[in-house]
Amino acid sequence: MLVPLGESATIRNAETICESLLAAFDEHGDVELDASAVVEADLSLIQLVAAARVHAARTGRRFALCAPANAALEALLRRGGFLTAPSPADRAFWLGEEQGR
């Protein structure tokens, strides 16, 4: 199931996003997150997505971004130090790059 985010994904609506993702996992199993419209985001979103990845791995579901992180999200990831030394899985997840061998 595709879960779309609006322009703003910050701590102010983090709980709502969390509930939407959980509901999507419960109802549909696999979840894709559409963060392409996000203009304003903070670290609560990055943390939510990371938690969703942990959740999906534990429950055997698939969780992915439907498109690589847009400019706003990538800037946030770089500023927060998430892309300084990313694992291949992180690069693949956030930037859509193929995992190295």
Next chain:
Amino acid sequence: MSGVGEGQDPVAAFRVEAADLLDGTEQALLDLTHDLGSRELIDTVFRGMHTLKGSGAMFGFDALAAFTHHCETAFDRVRKGLAPATQELVAVTLSAMDHMRALVEVQGQASGAGLAAAGIAAAGEAILAQLHAAIGDTAAPPPATTRDAATGNSDGGDAGEAQGGWRIAFRLPADAMANGTNPLILLDELRDLGEAEVVAQTGAIPPLDVLEAQECHLGWEVTLRGPATREAIEDVFIFVMDDMDLRLEPLTAAAPLAPPLPAAAQTPAETPAQTPADRPAQTPAQTLAETGPARAARATGESVRVPAERLDVLMDRVGELVIVQSRLAQLASGGINGPAGELALRSISEEVERLASELRDTTMVLRMVPIATLFGRFRRLVHDLARETGKVIELVTDGESTEIDKTVSERLADPIVHLIRNSCDHGLEPPEERVAAGKPAGGRLRLAAEQAGGEVLITIADDGRGIDRERVRAKAEANGLIQPGQVLADGELLQLIFQPGFSTAAQVTNLSGRGVGMDVVKRTIEALRGTIDVTSQPGRGSVMTLRIPLTLAIIEGLLVRVGEGKYVIPLAAVEECIELSLEDDIRSRGRSMIQLREQLVPFLRLRELFDTGTRPDAFQKIVVIATGGERVGLVVDQIIGSHQTVIKSMSCLHRGIPSFSGATILGDGGVALILDVVQLVALGQQQEERLRAAG
């Protein structure tokens, strides 16, 4: 997802927060003028600047954050002993506070180019130049250099410096983000200290189903290269230091990686067993309290801080009301059968009456704020006035815990500013004149508040030269306010200063304006249903006393009928009621004046003003109302009697209609409009002037 956050404007919330921060910091600065060596005050100013800078950047107020950074750096130098705290520094920082206020206001209203066009940027640069001069730092170095220079000499001990740099591992308290700390800002500040490599640690993030979305489970490892000191790094975390995990290790070529910090929260391996119910009970509640309603309230332009215990009392009353309501619903569904049912109904009615009364009192108290918030603003004013006039002025405040309705408090600010300006400009003498008169060189201005029954008494007293009665008389005679040589009681003579256009200042200064003001002060106070009195002793000073009702929510009113509509006239403005006989009514057509104890008083026929389309009653009444010494009669059809009036504000559609200041609901459920006395008196006076002009 768009539902969350709707109605909460973070920018508006920041403005409220910034105003509080600026006010608090300004108070500390003003205190600093009396105690330049106070480490505590210097720290307070530094922390205020630091928070303002951080919050400003977080909410996109970049110009504010950049400007504030320089002030923060200046006080950082002062607290590290690299620059002295001087009166010049305090003065320029106070100017900088004004500039910060302007930046808070302007942000969002204009683009960066607009800011520059408005001259704000230029003004900021001028202030910064003065600031750097005041701390002996004429080069105005960039942020990182400033901090390095500041920290280079700090303690000089081995523990404080690591020439190669630092390996920093930190993890913030779980509630840090919910409390407004933005980890990105902290990372930026670390980057300001030198070349930084930032790596986020996500290993402690729990699975989604046990995640509290507003908690922070992230950690960071930062390799910072450069000469930054331990103190400079710790300063970055100054506001979260108490509850966070922070490890610092000097960076050496062979230094191994710092071991990862234990997760502040649970590790992923532990999380499945822990459900939200297992979490400490206070965490979600705290988070909700600090980010939900509290933030929502701050986000509105009009906000008021209410002590929690007052809300508890309110909740108790509401709880009781809910219980009574369910009793009533039970009674209604079962039917009122016999005397027992009637008794139960009467009991419920009495209970509702008691609760309504208690709720009214409790809710009224919610709007009350200590007058200290109002008085606090005047310290800066007096400080600035003293500098402008070259006088030495000591401000003494008293009764700051006295509480007053928030709206009243806000509307009192301007009149009191004017009264203080008058005292400083006209009342208090220059030091040499005071010394010559045998007084201390420094003047004293006392601002006091006390509650007396349903009123608050505010006094503004100075120990200056007092009001010059001869000059008042001469001016009043020159303006035709009194006849030459007219005998007046002392109080009446002093009241003349509240007449429009009256000024006794031989030399007009930019402080007290041009004689406009005291009449406006009086009118504003009267619009608050208050009064203003003045007493003065030659050579010893003047005292202005304002009597203000505690609240504007309930007034004593006179209920009248005009046509078929009912209206309330605030009783405080009513002077007397007289009958308008049919003959007088006919005789005064076209002139609309009555003779009242040898004075002509204009009157308004409300029936015609409100276009009721009804015929006048046979025995109409004139209610004479007064404000600011001006009187006007209001012709009504019937005087019903006094009425305890709960004021309801008009809807936005009707708010602009002159003649009405609000509405109230009568016992029978009907609506009565409340007449705006000030407007009606002005209308009456205009009518009189028109008639005079027409001859």
